[in-house]
Amino acid sequence: MNQIGSLLNKWLKNRGYYKKVQQQQVVVYWYDIVGDYLATSSQAIKVESGVLWVKVKNSTWLYHLTMLKSQIIRKIYYYTGNNTIKDIYFFLGEIETVNTDQEKEETNTVEESFTKDKLIDPGVISEWLNYLPEDQPQFKEKLERLLYKRYHIKG
16 A cells, blocks of 8 residues: 555655645645635645745735745645745735535645545546656556556545
8 A cells, every 4th residue: 555655756756746746735735724714715826936826815815814924834834744835925816716515635745645545536646647747658647547546536
């Protein structure tokens, strides 16, 4: 069970993609990291050079989240177990509605996501696979099939 996660992590580290996958994990799990209260007024968009870009719905929330920035960075560290996010850039924009009844996976690290024997959302696997190099489509395809076969995928 741990062999797949270990092999994937080793491959990601050797190729230099491990840090990018960990950073993307913050975007994917923003709702879980900051909770209902903050997530309904903000949306993590991307990570560039260790800076997390977060869209907020109005200037009041922009100010509020800016005041909470260090606490949010600390939460991200506790959630991911690493310090790949160095700063957060908040900007105004329209927020997509978050479904609070939606089931969320409770994973703390990339390793746990691939080593725990539980359901994994196929969207998460697809997001991580997007970081694999395009010049190795056969490897990407085989890894995707292996992960889908190994883990019970939500319909």
